[in-house]
Amino acid sequence: MRLGRRDPSQEFDPTQPLVATGNLRRRHFVSRAFQCLAVAAAVGAVAVLVIVVTAVVSHGASAINWDFITKGAPEGVGPDLVGTAIIVGIATLIAMPVGVLIALFLTEYAGRRSTRPVQLLLDVMNGMPSIIIAVFAYILIVEATKKESGLAGAFALSIIMVPLIARGTQEVLNLVPRPQREAADALGVARWRSVLTIILPAARAGIVTSTLLSVARAAGETAPLLLLSSLFKDETFQFNPLEPLPNVPVRIFQLSEEANPEGFTKAWGLSLILIVIILALGLGSRALLNRSKRKMS
């Protein structure tokens, strides 16, 4: 901390008005300049978000109408929406139990020695590039069965979702008030009963929140589906997860690779639908979490 250096030539004058001079003035200036930079950075980030979302909305809005959402190719993208719903749904069914159980393991059962490695494991899984998970699922499933499938895509997405759900659930489980657990213990309730009937219900909103957030993340993941579910039949609705399912992210990717203005419009429309779903999931889960946190504390 540099404090203002005293100038020996300047005598103390009690009648001088109390305004910053010399060094202090410079320090105030520096301080204000850096604060302005920080504000500018925040404004910049929000501006980028606004620019991207505006571009998607302004280009995509014209593409969207009832036929676009409900019909198959060439005029609509219904099959893509259905396919994404199926794939993400299956992925959630796989990932949610596993994620919640891992969180339970961390908060209820793990000793001092096993907590760190499992946390680290989740960190590494969370930071694992999705393209590598895609390559892994390709080797494991597609090379073995010689066929792409929606199920393989769902498997890869679930690997991406598990650490997110586990992390979020763990946070809310830690928020469950200590007295509630102790009261159950004091009444002689067995640990598994108190977990199933007291702790998990108390954390329900948090579990739903983290699951919704992971669904939002998975719905936009492109790399796994590009490798695992991209050779789909184009025109019609597909419901069989053992076949490659058409899906939104891969369709956007494919349309963006073709230099075709009509395709671009379609891709903008799809982007708009996807971004609206994702932002709605994000905002909804945030509201839910805030409400439940207020209730708990």
Added chain:
Amino acid sequence: MSATPPAGSASLKLARSNRQSDSRKRADRVGDLSLRLICTAAAVLAAIVLILIAKEVIEGAQPAFAKYGLSFITHEEWAPPLEVFGGKGLILGTLITSAMALAIGAPVAISIAIFLALLAPDGVRNVVSPLVEMLAAVPSVILGFWGLLILGPFLAGTVEPFLHEWLGFIPLFGTPQTTGASIFNAGLILTIMVIPIIASVSRDLFMAVPSDLQDGAAALGSTRWEVIRGVVLPTTLSGMLAACLLGLGRALGEAIAVSQVVGGGTESHISLFRNGGTMASLIALQFPSAISALHYASLYYLAALLLVIGVAANLAASYVGHRFGGAPAR
């Protein structure tokens, strides 16, 4: 734990409750054990999946590794029809784009975090914080699509010629191409992707700095910036480093958005304005249409390299975060 009536009670009623509680105790023992086992199994399953990922990817890379060894890293030519594969250009592309993302993104993100944690009034923070996190929620394929159609032409038409004219003597700022697909574009898209990650982790760090320390510095006459510079930043240095490593991990591994805007080249060059490729983006572009076993193996080789670098970045982040105090990296 459970309340057991005194053993050997003569009363019929007590005996019945005793029997009941015996069966209940047995159920509890089974229930406790099975829930513990199921939870442990889930954790073990995650570990197995992680190990399997490493094993399968590295095994898949074996043919390419046997053929090229480590010279894969220094060899430049990538020509699938000729069965010649070398990763130098892609590794260089990955490093340049990620370095650019961090060089621009880290200072901006940390400034945002300073604003959110220390400067903004509550009302502003509660609005801006979720917005910054929403930036992280925008799917990479949409960001890439935007980068391709809107950012790319803007860069190629305005920014790149300007930079080339003024800074063209630096080899980084070479002659711009007309398409807008360039390393520069990819770096900017990655910047947008790493900012929310670094910003939200650093914001949590800054919020955790004890206010006693800050108040003390302020009481000694420090200005706002001097408090930040002298107290907040030094105490959270390791955490910020961890946050940057997390951002680096994300930038290195991003495949889709980069493959949309980078142009799909494979040569090694350091001009930001030419098209190029990164390891992850090339896997995404060529994997669906790989033409030979060696082509697949070489892509697996890239994936294995990426895996090693990515895991190393995450472990380093976790190590730095825990080892040198501060809030643990998320």
